[in-house]
Every structure is written in C-alpha cells, then in structure tokens.
Amino acid sequence: MKLDIILSGVGGQGILSIAAIIGEAALQEGLHIKQAEVHGMSQRGGDVQSNLRIASRPISSDLIARGTADVVLSLEPMEALRYLPYLSQTGWVVTNAAPFVNIPDYPEVGAVLADLQALPHVILLDVDRLARDGGVPRAANMVLLGAASPILGIEYTKIEDAVRRFFGRKGDEVVAMNIRALACGREAAEQVMAARR
Amino acid sequence: MKEKLLLLGDQAVALGALHAGLTGVYAYPGTPSTEITEYIQASELAAARGVHSRWCTNEKTAMEAALGVSYVGRRALVCMKHVGLNVAADAFVNSAMTGTNGGLVVLVADDPSMHSSQNEQDSRFYGKFAFVPILEPSSQQEAYDMMGYGFDLSEQCGLPVLMRITTRMAHSRAVVATGPVRDQNPMSFPADPANWVLLPVNARRRYNALLGQQADLEARSAASPYNKYTDGPRRRRGVVACGIGYNYLMENYPDGCDFPVLKLSQYPLPKELLRRMAAECDEILVLEDGQPFVEEQLAGVLPTRCRITGRLSGALPRAGELTPDNVKQALGLEVRTGFAPSEHVAPRPPALCQGCGHRDVYEALNRVLSGYTDYKVFSDIGCYTLGALPPFRAIHTCVDMGASVTMAKGAADAGLWPAVAVIGDSTFTHSGITGLLDAVNSNANITVVISDNLTTAMTGGQDSAGTGRLEAICLGVGVDPAHVRVVVPLARNMDEITAIIREEIDYRGVSVIIPRRECIQTLKRHAREARDQKKSNEA
Numbered sequence: 001m002k003l004d005i006i007l008s009g010v011g012g013q014g015i016l017s018i019a020a021i022i023g024e025a026a027l028q029e030g031l032h033i034k035q036a037e038v039h040g041m042s043q044r045g046g047d048v049q050s051n052l053r054i055a056s057r058p059i060s061s062d063l064i065a066r067g068t069a070d071v072v073l074s075l076e077p078m079e080a081l082r083y084l085p086y087l088s089q090t091g092w093v094v095t096n097a098a099p100f101v102n103i104p105d106y107p108e109v110g111a112v113l114a115d116l117q118a119l120p121h122v123i124l125l126d127v128d129r130l131a132r133d134g135g136v137p138r139a140a141n142m143v144l145l146g147a148a149s150p151i152l153g154i155e156y157t158k159i160e161d162a163v164r165r166f167f168g169r170k171g172d173e174v175v176a177m178n179i180r181a182l183a184c185g186r187e188a189a190e191q192v193m194a195a196r197r
Numbered sequence: 198m199k200e201k202l203l204l205l206g207d208q209a210v211a212l213g214a215l216h217a218g219l220t221g222v223y224a225y226p227g228t229p230s231t232e233i234t235e236y237i238q239a240s241e242l243a244a245a246r247g248v249h250s251r252w253c254t255n256e257k258t259a260m261e262a263a264l265g266v267s268y269v270g271r272r273a274l275v276c277m278k279h280v281g282l283n284v285a286a287d288a289f290v291n292s293a294m295t296g297t298n299g300g301l302v303v304l305v306a307d308d309p310s311m312h313s314s315q316n317e318q319d320s321r322f323y324g325k326f327a328f329v330p331i332l333e334p335s336s337q338q339e340a341y342d343m344m345g346y347g348f349d350l351s352e353q354c355g356l357p358v359l360m361r362i363t364t365r366m367a368h369s370r371a372v373v374a375t376g377p378v379r380d381q382n383p384m385s386f387p388a389d390p391a392n393w394v395l396l397p398v399n400a401r402r403r404y405n406a407l408l409g410q411q412a413d414l415e416a417r418s419a420a421s422p423y424n425k426y427t428d429g430p431r432r433r434r435g436v437v438a439c440g441i442g443y444n445y446l447m448e449n450y451p452d453g454c455d456f457p458v459l460k461l462s463q464y465p466l467p468k469e470l471l472r473r474m475a476a477e478c479d480e481i482l483v484l485e486d487g488q489p490f491v492e493e494q495l496a497g498v499l500p501t502r503c504r505i506t507g508r509l510s511g512a513l514p515r516a517g518e519l520t521p522d523n524v525k526q527a528l529g530l531e532v533r534t535g536f537a538p539s540e541h542v543a544p545r546p547p548a549l550c551q552g553c554g555h556r557d558v559y560e561a562l563n564r565v566l567s568g569y570t571d572y573k574v575f576s577d578i579g580c581y582t583l584g585a586l587p588p589f590r591a592i593h594t595c596v597d598m599g600a601s602v603t604m605a606k607g608a609a610d611a612g613l614w615p616a617v618a619v620i621g622d623s624t625f626t627h628s629g630i631t632g633l634l635d636a637v638n639s640n641a642n643i644t645v646v647i648s649d650n651l652t653t654a655m656t657g658g659q660d661s662a663g664t665g666r667l668e669a670i671c672l673g674v675g676v677d678p679a680h681v682r683v684v685v686p687l688a689r690n691m692d693e694i695t696a697i698i699r700e701e702i703d704y705r706g707v708s709v710i711i712p713r714r715e716c717i718q719t720l721k722r723h724a725r726e727a728r729d730q731k732k733s734n735e736a
Contacts, residue, residue, distance in 0.1 A: 010545065023370065027203060036369040037205075038312065039228055039657075044583065046547030061448035062369040062441065065521035067533025078543065084536040102548070104587075107541040115539045 003153055004064045005052040006083045009075035010100045011045050014141040017166070018073065019050045021145060025154050025162035026054045036062040045102055047079055073148050075127070075141060076100045077112050093119055094148040096127040096140070123147055123189050130188055131181060139181035146185025150193065156186065204373045206366040209337040210304055211236035213344030218379040220271035221249030223259035225627060226656035227278030228313040229367035230306035234276055246381060254662040255598070255627040256281035260288035260303070267301040268393065270385030272348050279307040279320050284598065284628065286323065292357045293327040294395055294403050298387045300348030301357040306367045309487045309518035315595070317516065319487035321464065324359035328407050330414050331464040332360045332423070333440035337371040339423060339462065345379065354410065363486045365518065366441055415465045423462035426470050431456040435478035437471070439491055442484030445524035466491065468498050475503040482527060483507035486519045546586055554714035555581045557686035558648050559591040561694040562617065565702070572615040573608060577601040579621040580655045581648055592619060599628025606632065606641040615702045618645045623653040626663035630670060636707045637675040644701045645709045650716035658719040671709045680708035687714065
C-alpha cells in the first residue's frame with residue numbers, strides 16, 4: 001500500500017498531533033513512514049503543512065510530488081485549497097469547513113467552500129461545530145482525523161489504539177474525550193459519503 | 198540496546214552523538230538545528246552521563262567551547278544553522294589549523310528555499326574552504342550512523358568534521374534503528390601541543406600538514422561506506438546524487454536505476470569515481486540541495502567532452518531546494534499536474550502572536566516616529582522581524598544577528614536622526630553587546646530598544662543568555678544610567694512608553710529602552726507546566 005497525505009492548517013491548530021497519531025498507527029502496522037514538518041517562523045499564525053508518507057515498501061523522498069497526494073487533510077478550508085496542485089486525480093480532500101480568518105484579504109468564504117464542493121472526492125465538515133456539539137470542543141483535530149479514517153486504509157481500531165497511546169500520559173479523561181471526538185468525526189464522514197453515493 | 202525509533206533527522210543526530218560517547222553539545226538555537234540540542238537536554242542518557250547541553254551565547258562561543266572539549270581529548274558536537282557558521286567561522290576555520298584531539302563534529306543545518314532564514318548559503322563551501330572532511334547524510338538512519346563514524350573520522354584524521362544537513366532532513370521523521378552505546382573518552386592532552394599555538398611559525402607548519410592530508414581525505418571519501426557507485430547498462434547519462442538528492446532520484450526508480458549513479462555523502466569529492474563516470478557517460482546530472490558545490494568543481498575534474506548538468510546548466514532551478522518535481526523534470530520524467538490551483542487562496546504570512554509584547558513596542562514606536570520625517574528603524578533577527586509586515590510596517594532593516602545596533606550607529610555617524618535600533622534580548626547578548634560598546638565609545642546619537650521577552654522566542658522558547666542582567670550589561674558597557682529605561686509593554690502603559698521613547702530620541706547620545714514582558718507562548722507553557730505539576734502533586 002502507499003498513502004501520501006498532505007496535512008495543512010494554520011500554525012497552532014494541531015496538525016502535527018494528527019500526523020503523529022497516523023504515524024503511530026502505521027508504525028504498529030509495520031509500515032514504512034516519512035513525515036516532513038515545518039518548524040520556525042511559519043508557526044506564528046502562518047500557513048503550515050506536513051507531508052506524511054506511509055507505504056509497505058521503503059520510502060525515498062521526504063516530500064510528496066505534485067499530482068500524487070492521496071489525501072489532503074486540512075483543519076482550514078482555504079489551506080486545503082492551497083494544496084490542490086499536489087492532489088492526485090483520484091485523491092480525497094478531507095477538510096474542516098470553518099474558516100480561520102486572521103488575514104485582511106481572506107477570500108469570500110462561500111467561494112472557498114464552492115471550490116471544495118466541486119472536487120470529485122471531498123469530505124467537507126464543520127469540524128469546529130461538530131466538536132462543540134459533541135461536547136469535545138478542544139479536540140477538533142481528532143474529529144477531523146475521525147472523518148478521514150474511512151479513507152486512510154488503516155483499521156479504525158488501530159487508529160483508536162494510537163490515540164490512546166498518544167494521549168495516555170494525560171490521563172483517562174483526556175483519552176476518552178479524544179476517542180469520542182474520533183468517533184464523532186467518523187460518523188459525520190460516513191453520513192456525507194452515504195449521501196454522495 | 199538496539200531499538201527502532203521514529204525520529205526527526207535532528208533527533209537522529211542527537212541520539213547518534215550520545216551513543217557515540219558525546220561529552221558536550223554546544224549550540225545557539227537556530228532553525229532548523231534547534232531540536233538537536235533540545236533532544237540532548239531532555240535525554241536521560243545525557244543526564245546520567247553528565248553531558249553538557251546548556252545553550253551558548255552565540256555560535257562562536259559554542260564552537261570555541263567545543264574545541265576546548267576536543268583539546269582535552271573528549272568528544273564534542275557543535276550545532277548551528279547555516280548563517281550561524283558565519284558567526285563561528287573564525288573559530289571553525291582555525292580549528293582545522295590547530296587540528297583536534299577528541300572527536301569534533303560541527304553540525305550545520307542549511308535552509309535551502311529559506312523557510313526560516315535570510316539566505317540559502319551552502320555550508321559545504323565552508324568545509325572545503327577549511328580543508329576538512331564533510332558528511333552529508335541521505336536518510337535519518339545515516340544521520341544517526343554518521344555521528345559515530347564522524348567522531349571516529351575526526352579522531353583518525355585529527356580534524357574537525359563538518360556534517361551538513363538541510364531542512365528536509367532536520368525536520369522530517371523516519372524510523373531509525375539504534376546501534377551500540379559507546380563509552381565517553383577519558384581526558385587526554387594533545388600529542389603535539391605546539392599545534393595549538395597558531396603563531397605564524399606553527400601555523401605555517403600546520404597549514405602544510407593540512408594540505409598534505411588532502412589526498413588521504415579524498416581516498417577516505419572514495420572508500421567511504423556512504424559513497425556508493427552503482428553501475429547500469431544505460432550509459433548516456435550518469436547521475437551524481439548528493440545527500441537527500443539521492444532520495445528524490447530513487448523515488449522514481451524504486452527497483453533501482455538502469456544507469457550509473459554515484460550516491461555522494463562524504464567529501465572532499467572522490468575525483469576517481471567521478472572520472473570513472475565521465476569516462477562511461479556522455480552527460481553527468483548533479484542533484485544537490487543548496488548551491489552547485491559539486492557541479493562547479495566537476496568542471497575542473499572532468500574531460501570537456503562530458504556534459505555536466507545541474508543547477509548551473511539550468512537543468513535544475515538555480516535557487517531553492519530540490520523537490521520531487523524539479524528532480525523529475527531534470528531526469529526527463531513526466532511531472533504530474535494534480536488539480537488546477539484555486540483562485541480563492543490568499544497568502545497567509547506568519548504574524549506576531551495576539552498579546553505579544555513586541556506588538557505594543559511597535560505600536561508605541563510608530564506613534565512616536567510618525568512625528569518625525571527622516572527617521573529609520575534598524576532591526577534584527579527574531580520574532581520582532583515580523584514588525585516589517587502589516588499592520589506595523591515598523592522596521593526598515595533585518596540583516597544579521599546584532600546588525601540593528603551597529604547599522605543604527607553607522608547611520609547616525611553619517612548624520613541620520615532619529616536612528617533607532619530594535620533588537621531582542623537573546624539577539625542582543627548573541628551579537629549586540631559589542632556594537633553597543635562601539636556606540637558608547639563614539640557617543641553615537643542612537644536609541645536602542647531591547648525588546649525583552651525573557652526567551653529566545655522564534656526558535657521555540659529556549660533560555661536567553663542575559664535574562665535578568667540586561668540593565669547591568671548596558672551599564673557595564675558604559676551607557677549613562679539615566680538613559681537605561683525599563684518599561685512594561687502593555688496598552689495601558691502606552692502614554693508612559695511613548696513619552697520615554699520621545700525623551701530618549703531627544704537625548705543626544707546612546708540611550709537604551711528595555712520593554713520587558715514575558716513571551717506569550719512561554720507564559721502559556723509555564724502556566725500549563727505549573728498546572729500539570731499541581732495535578733501530579735495532588736494525585
């Protein structure tokens with residue numbers, strides 16, 4: 001198997017936790033991993049991305065080539081659009097629909113969402129709202145991960161295990177909240193996918 | 198104890214050094230090298246062994262302290278970003294002249310494409326300039342393995358070894374299998390103590406010895422386990438793939454290449470292997486991240502009938518990092534296009550955090566300076582460089598560590614008024630103090646703002662060398678005590694701050710204003726740590 005994921009968002013939203021959990025699950029599956037991160041200046045509220053590559057064969061490049069990403073996983077809708085040139089024609093976009101507006105010239109939100117809706121394979125969810133309604137307002141990133149879980153090709157229970165290990169040292173309460181957030185995202189995504197069929 | 202760990206390239210370097218018997222790591226924070234020292238600071242093995250890991254004031258003090266460790270026969274690692282080697286250059290180049298005793302590895306993390314830097318200089322040129330061996334790992338596993346290899350190489354050759362990585366190696370994770378853990382070296386003094394006294398009489402002898410070593414260093418490169426020549430039947434074009442350039446090549450040929458490939462991870466250039474490739478191929482394509490270090494040298498090594506292509510020929514872009522796509526193009530392979538870019542994407546530049554004290558500093562400066570016509574604000578390297586962007590547009594220069602103070606002085610010498618410098622606390626102790634002394638000595642008419650957030654913020658909140666002593670340092674350098682002013686940068690103090698800035702601009706001489714308020718990020722972190730601590734105490 002080969003799974004090339006571009007994770008995107010705004011500095012501070014928590015894309016690196018998502019990357020770490022998917023990476024952890026893949027490691028347990030005995031898969032090869034490469035994950036390139038962005039540190040430094042861009043973390044100050046700028047756009048951030050991480051290239052996460054998982055495969056059953058050894059991986060050479062740390063970066064994903066244009067037109068070859070299987071998934072763009074984004075915590076912010078405009079940041080999802082930024083990586084369209086990297087998305088394979090058969091690839092999926094899984095993104096938060098709630099914009100993070102911290103620039104004066106943020107495009108019209110309706111137009112951003114329309115561009116996303118026009119893609120052949122997209123899961124567009126207001127992850128912030130789902131997290132609030134689900135009683136897990138601080139785990140929006142886990143809701144997004146749950147939403148992506150049907151297309152990651154990694155068993156859901158393995159992702160749950162990885163979430164447990166990742167948050168384990170923060171106590172049972174935090175683990176349970178994040179597992180709930182994961183399930184909440186998965187359920188919402190399954191509804192979207194069923195409606196599209 | 199062999200394990201498999203998922204590590205950043207930086208962490209692989211750190212662990213490799215610890216397992217190779219490191220005595221001390223010496224560094225000033227700088228993206229993308231910072232995580233090496235941080236990993237060692239958090240390591241249980243390092244703590245158990247008493248490995249030195251405290252941050253240094255700048256890269257030059259780091260390099261010199263590491264050379265001191267080497268002098269007494271023990272192993273030292275110096276880490277810095279590429280521009281840090283400019284600061285450490287005097288010590289670095291001369292450490293090849295003294296030679297080393299204990300193993301000394303100088304790890305420099307380059308930043309092609311300037312993700313977080315002001316240029317994309319390629320540190321391999323420094324290694325060649327200083328006549329020392331250079332290592333350039335292609336994978337996180339090699340980064341780990343090369344630390345032990347590098348220390349051994351340093352001790353065998355009696356020279357510092359430059360290990361060069363780039364952002365994509367430093368900040369990318371992969372699985373690393375660890376090896377045996379070696380003991381630290383006992384203390385021992387250099388066999389030939391005169392080598393370490395670089396008076397001309399000794400330096401001339403040492404320089405000849407260093408030149409005489411070059412053939413041996415090249416032979417070691419040719420035999421290096423990290424340089425690999427793979428033959429192939431299609432000989433129209435051979436490829437030299439340096440460091441992580443090898444990965445971008447192999448990404449396209451998962452089952453191996455059917456043309457000759459030289460994987461290059463150790464220098465000086467193994468000319469014999471390159472001549473072999475030139476004899477067998479019509480063209481050599483050079484894939485190297487950073488500047489055309491190998492491509493330029495090949496012109497002097499190879500027969501002219503062999504065409505050399507790479508960044509100089511235009512086969513690859515002259516600037517910016519290697520990517521899977523520009524390498525595909527250079528190899529003549531199809532580059533896929535993906536989806537068309539959306540029109541509804543705006544740039545999202547980084548910005549100063551909400552609640553950051555630098556914001557209040559720039560707000561105050563802008564209010565005061567809008568009353569003057571020919572003022573300039575010289576600034577420096579750090580989070581506060583973001584003051585150049587909207588909404589503040591408050592600074593006019595950012596060049597190198599410490600340049601704010603000295604450029605303001607030069608401009609004031611030449612007649613500019615008001616000449617204002619804005620520098621952070623960590624940058625001030627890194628390279629601003631000597632400039633302030635120059636300004637005091639010539640009674641320059643400048644106003645220096647040391648925006649003190651009590652940390653090295655841009656790189657993630659490391660300790661700052663002068664915390665708690667900035668006023669004492671300024672007074673010690675000779676600034677008039679009446680013109681060292683401390684304020685708290687908060688909106689409610691705006692009237693007081695602007696009044697003080699006005700007074701100090703009007704004072705004809707050196708004044709220092711220190712707006713002091715903790716970085717909002719470290720403040721949050723400290724609050725979180727205190728909360729966790731309280732929780733675990735209660736449990």
